[in-house]
Amino acid sequence: MSGDLIDQIIDKYVNEKGILIQLLLDIQHEFHWIPKEAIKRISERLKIPYSQIFRVASFYTALSLKPIGRHLIRVCVGTACYVRGGTRILDSVEKKLGIKSGETTSDGKFSLATVNCLGCCALGPVIEIDGQYFGKLNSANLEKTLSNYN
Amino acid sequence: MEPLNSSSDLEKLRKKILDKKDSKGLAISVCVSTGCKALGVQKVLEAFNVEIKKQYLEGKVDIKETGCLGFCEKGPRIVIYPEEIYYFQVDAKDVPEIISKTLINNEIIERLLYTDSITGKKARYLSEVPFYKFQNRLLLESNSKIDPKKIENYLAIGGYAALAKALFQMTPEDVMKEVKESHLRGRGGGGFPTYIKWESTRKAPGEPKYVIVNCDEGDPGAFMNRALMEGNPHSILEGLIIGAYAIGSHEGFVYVRQEYPLAIENMEIALKQAEEMGLLGEDILGSGFDFRVKIHKGAGAFVSGESSALMTAIEGKVGEPRPKYVHTSEKGVWDKPSTLNNVETWANIPLIINNGAEWFASIGTAGSKGTKIFALAGKVNNTGLVEVPFGISLRDIIYKIGEGIPDGKKFKGVQTGGPSGGVIPEQHLDSPVDFDELTKLGSMMGSGGMIVMDEDTCMVELARYFVNFLCDESCGKCTPCREGLKQANIILNRIVSGKGTEDDIDKLGKIAEVTSVASLCALGRTSANPVLTTLRYFRDEYEAHINEKRCPALVCKGLISYYIDPEKCQACMICFRNCPANAIIGEKMKIHVIDQSKCTKCGTCYDMCPPKFRAVQKISGEKVPPPIPEEERLVKRLREKKRD
Numbered sequence: 054m055s056g057d058l059i060d061q062i063i064d065k066y067v068n069e070k071g072i073l074i075q076l077l078l079d080i081q082h083e084f085h086w087i088p089k090e091a092i093k094r095i096s097e098r099l100k101i102p103y104s105q106i107f108r109v110a111s112f113y114t115a116l117s118l119k120p121i122g123r124h125l126i127r128v129c130v131g132t133a134c135y136v137r138g139g140t141r142i143l144d145s146v147e148k149k150l151g152i153k154s155g156e157t158t159s160d161g162k163f164s165l166a167t168v169n170c171l172g173c174c175a176l177g178p179v180i181e182i183d184g185q186y187f188g189k190l191n192s193a194n195l196e197k198t199l200s201n202y203n
Numbered sequence: 204m205e206p207l208n209s210s211s212d213l214e215k216l217r218k219k220i221l222d223k224k225d226s227k228g229l230a231i232s233v234c235v236s237t238g239c240k241a242l243g244v245q246k247v248l249e250a251f252n253v254e255i256k257k258q259y260l261e262g263k264v265d266i267k268e269t270g271c272l273g274f275c276e277k278g279p280r281i282v283i284y285p286e287e288i289y290y291f292q293v294d295a296k297d298v299p300e301i302i303s304k305t306l307i308n309n310e311i312i313e314r315l316l317y318t319d320s321i322t323g324k325k326a327r328y329l330s331e332v333p334f335y336k337f338q339n340r341l342l343l344e345s346n347s348k349i350d351p352k353k354i355e356n357y358l359a360i361g362g363y364a365a366l367a368k369a370l371f372q373m374t375p376e377d378v379m380k381e382v383k384e385s386h387l388r389g390r391g392g393g394g395f396p397t398y399i400k401w402e403s404t405r406k407a408p409g410e411p412k413y414v415i416v417n418c419d420e421g422d423p424g425a426f427m428n429r430a431l432m433e434g435n436p437h438s439i440l441e442g443l444i445i446g447a448y449a450i451g452s453h454e455g456f457v458y459v460r461q462e463y464p465l466a467i468e469n470m471e472i473a474l475k476q477a478e479e480m481g482l483l484g485e486d487i488l489g490s491g492f493d494f495r496v497k498i499h500k501g502a503g504a505f506v507s508g509e510s511s512a513l514m515t516a517i518e519g520k521v522g523e524p525r526p527k528y529v530h531t532s533e534k535g536v537w538d539k540p541s542t543l544n545n546v547e548t549w550a551n552i553p554l555i556i557n558n559g560a561e562w563f564a565s566i567g568t569a570g571s572k573g574t575k576i577f578a579l580a581g582k583v584n585n586t587g588l589v590e591v592p593f594g595i596s597l598r599d600i601i602y603k604i605g606e607g608i609p610d611g612k613k614f615k616g617v618q619t620g621g622p623s624g625g626v627i628p629e630q631h632l633d634s635p636v637d638f639d640e641l642t643k644l645g646s647m648m649g650s651g652g653m654i655v656m657d658e659d660t661c662m663v664e665l666a667r668y669f670v671n672f673l674c675d676e677s678c679g680k681c682t683p684c685r686e687g688l689k690q691a692n693i694i695l696n697r698i699v700s701g702k703g704t705e706d707d708i709d710k711l712g713k714i715a716e717v718t719s720v721a722s723l724c725a726l727g728r729t730s731a732n733p734v735l736t737t738l739r740y741f742r743d744e745y746e747a748h749i750n751e752k753r754c755p756a757l758v759c760k761g762l763i764s765y766y767i768d769p770e771k772c773q774a775c776m777i778c779f780r781n782c783p784a785n786a787i788i789g790e791k792m793k794i795h796v797i798d799q800s801k802c803t804k805c806g807t808c809y810d811m812c813p814p815k816f817r818a819v820q821k822i823s824g825e826k827v828p829p830p831i832p833e834e835e836r837l838v839k840r841l842r843e844k845k846r847d
Contacts, residue, residue, distance in 0.1 A: 070518075071517055071519035072519055074500070075499065078502055109521055113502030113503050113522075115502040115503035116502055132423045132580075132581070132618065132622070133424040133580035133654055136581040136582060136654055136655075136660060137581070141805065144805060169421060169423045169505060169672070170420075170423035170425070171462060172420070172426035172429040172463060173241050173426070174275075174424050174425075174580035175238055175276050176241050176242065184464070186237065192810055193810075
C-alpha cells in the first residue's frame with residue numbers, strides 16, 4: 054500500500070529539524086510525484102500546516118504535484134545547450150510527442166520537462182531520459198534516441 | 204578499522220597505503236563523471252574489466268574510476284600509468300588493444316592520442332595538449348589521481364595533512380590569519396573576502412554556529428562545482444572541517460542540488476569514510492575538536508543559491524531570500540551565525556594551509572589571488588573545465604586553451620557570470636580576468652561560467668533568453684524584480700518577434716535601472732546585466748530588429764524565412780521527406796520550394812540539406828523571392844543537359 058510506504062518514508066524524519074524538502078524529495082523519488090495523500094499524512098504526523106507543505110511542493114521544480122509518465126524526458130535549456138540549439142531540440146520533442154514542457158502524453162508514456170542545466174555543457178545540446186544522458190543531439194539522432202523507448 | 208587518534212596515526216596510515224602500492228604501478232584511470240557517462244564510458248569500463256580477466260591481469264592492474272578532468276569534449280578519456288599516457292575518445296572496442304599494446308608493451312596507439320587541430324601533431328603527454336598546457340590546475344589536477352569513492356586514494360596524495368596541521372600545529376587564530384593573508388575571495392560569484400565572512404561568524408554571539416558548502420550551482424553553463432564534488436569530495440570536506448575549526452563551529456551542511464546525483468553519492472560516501480576513520484565526528488584525530496556534517500539536497504530553484512535563500516531552504520522552507528541588513532554570517536540558519544562558501548572556496552583551504560598564504564597570494568592579480576575554474580562552453584572548439592590563474596586574458600582562454608571558434612565562424616561575444624552576468628565583446632578580449640575587471644566591463648565573475656558565442660548567436664534573443672530564465676526563477680517576493688523582469692520579458696519578446704517599437708530600448712533601460720537598485724537580493728539587482736551589456740555592446744542588433752525588422756544573426760523565428768535557392772537545389776528529396784510541417788513542395792528532378800504559409804521555421808531543412816549543396820538558406824529583412832514558375836522547376840543539371 055502506498056500509505057504504508059509514505060509512513061515508512063516519514064519515519065526516517067520524525068523528530069528532526071528542517072527536513073521537509075528532503076522528505077518531499079524522497080516521496081518524489083519513490084512515487085515520481087507528490088500525491089495529495091502524502092501531503093496530508095506529513096501534515097498530520099509532523100504537525101506541519103498543509104498549506105506550508107503545499108507551498109514548498111509547488112515552489113521547487115524537482116517536486117511535481119501531478120503524476121508523471123513512464124519515462125521522464127528532461128531537455129536541458131541551460132545557456133550552453135541553448136547556444137548550441139537546445140531550444141530547437143525542445144521544439145522537436147514537443148512536436149514529436151504532441152505535448153508541451155510540463156505535460157504528459159495521453160497514453161501516459163512520456164512526461165516532458167525542461168531543466169536549467171545538467172552540468173554536461175560540453176556535450177550540448179543534452180537531454181536526459183530516466184536518468185540517462187544523451188549528448189550532442191540534433192534532429193536526426195534525437196529521433197533515434199526517442200524511438201528506443203516504449 | 205579503529206579511528207585514527209592522532210596526527211602520527213594518520214601519517215602511519217598514509218605510509219602504509221603508499222608502501223602497499225605496487226612498485227610497477229600499472230594502473231588505468233577512467234573518467235566516470237557525468238560528462239563521460241553521457242558519452243558511454245560505462246561500456247569502456249566494462250570492457251576493461253572483462254579484458255583484464257581474459258588476459259590474466261587481475262590484481263596486477265589498478266582500474267581507477269576517477270572524476271572529471273575537464274576535457275569533456277574529447278571524452279571518454281583514460282590515462283595509463285606509470286607512463287601517464289592519455290587517450291581520448293576511447294571506445295569499448297579499443298580496449299583489448301590498449302591492454303595488450305600500451306599497458307603490457309608500452310606501445311603507443313597513435314589514433315587514440317590527442318591530435319593538435321592546427322599542427323596535426325600527436326600529443327603523447329598531457330603537457331603537450333594545448334587545452335592543458337596553459338592551465339594551472341591546483342584544484343582539478345587531483346581528479347585524475349584519485350578514485351573519489353576511496354579515501355585511501357585521497358590520503359595517498361597527502362589528503363587530510365592540512366587538517367592535521369591546523370588541528371595540532373595551529374590555533375584557530377593562526378588559521379584565520381593564514382586565510383586573511385591569502386586574500387582568498389569567495390568563488391561563488393560575489394568575490395567577497397572569505398576571511399571577513401569567517402571573522403564575522405566567529406565573533407557573532409550565539410551558538411551553535413554553522414558552516415555550509417554551497418553546491419547549488421544553478422548557473423546554467425557552469426559545472427565546476429559538480430566536477431569537484433564528484434571528483435574530489437574529500438578536499439571540500441577537509442576545507443570545511445578546517446574552516447569550522449577556525450570559526451568555532453561544530454555543525455555543517457553540504458547543500459547539493461538534486462540534479463547532481465553522482466555528486467551527492469560521492470559526498471555521502473566521503474562523509475561516511477571520514478567518520479569511520481576519525482577524521483569527522485567526535486574528537487577528530489584525538490584533538491578534542493568535534494564536527495558533524497549533514498547533506499541537504501536542493502530541490503531545484505535558482506534563487507536558492509543565494510545565501511539567505513539557501514539557508515531558509517536548509518530550514519526546510521521555501522528558499523526565498525530575505526533582506527540582508529543583518530548578515531547571514533551573524534544570523535543565518537535558524538538565526539544562528541552561519542558561514543556559507545562555495546565548493547571551490549572550501550577546496551582552496553587545504554592548499555592554503557599546506558602551502559602557506561604567501562604562496563597562494565603569489566598567484567593571480569593584485570585584487571584576486573589564486574586560480575579560478577571556468578566552465579568553457581558554447582561555440583568553442585575545446586569545451587570543458589579550465590583552471591587558470593587570475594589575470595589571464597579572455598583571449599588566451601578562448602583561443603589558446605579553447606583553440607578558437609569551430610567551423611571557421613567569427614567570434615561575437617563571451618558571456619560570463621551566468622544569467623545575471625553580461626556579454627563581453629571582441630574589443631575587450633585582452634582584458635585580464637579577475638573579479639574587478641569583469642565587473643568594470645559590466646559583467647561579473649559569477650561562479651565561472653564562460654559561454655562563447657559566434658556570429659550565429661543573436662544578442663537580442665540571448666538577452667530575451669536570460670530575462671525569460673530569470674523571470675521564471677524570480678521568487679516573486681519583491682516587486683521590482685518580479686514585475687520588472689516580467690515587463691522586460693514582454694518587451695524583449697516583442698522585439699524578437701518583429702513587433703518592437705522605437706521606444707522599447709528606452710523602456711528596457713529604465714526598467715533595468717529600477718530593478719538593479721530596488722531589488723531585494725542579488726538575483727534582482729544583477730538581473731539587468733544581460734540587457735544592459737547587450738545594449739551597450741550590440742545596440743545595432745536591437746536597432747536592426749526594431750527599425751529594419753531584420754535579425755542580423757538570422758536566428759529570431761519571427762524575422763527570418765527559409766528559402767531554397769533554385770540554382771543550388773538538386774532535388775534530392777531529403778528536406779522534403781524530413782520536413783515535419785509538410786511545407787516543402789517537391790518531387791524527383793524538380794526543384795523544391797518551401798510553402799511559406801505552412802513553414803514553422805523549425806530549421807530541419809536547413810540542417811538536413813547536404814553541405815555540398817547548401818541550397819536551403821535563411822534570409823531576414825527582405826522579401827522571400829517568389830517560387831519559380833512550374834516550367835523552370837526541372838533541376839539545373841537536367842535543364843542544361845536538355846539544352847545540350
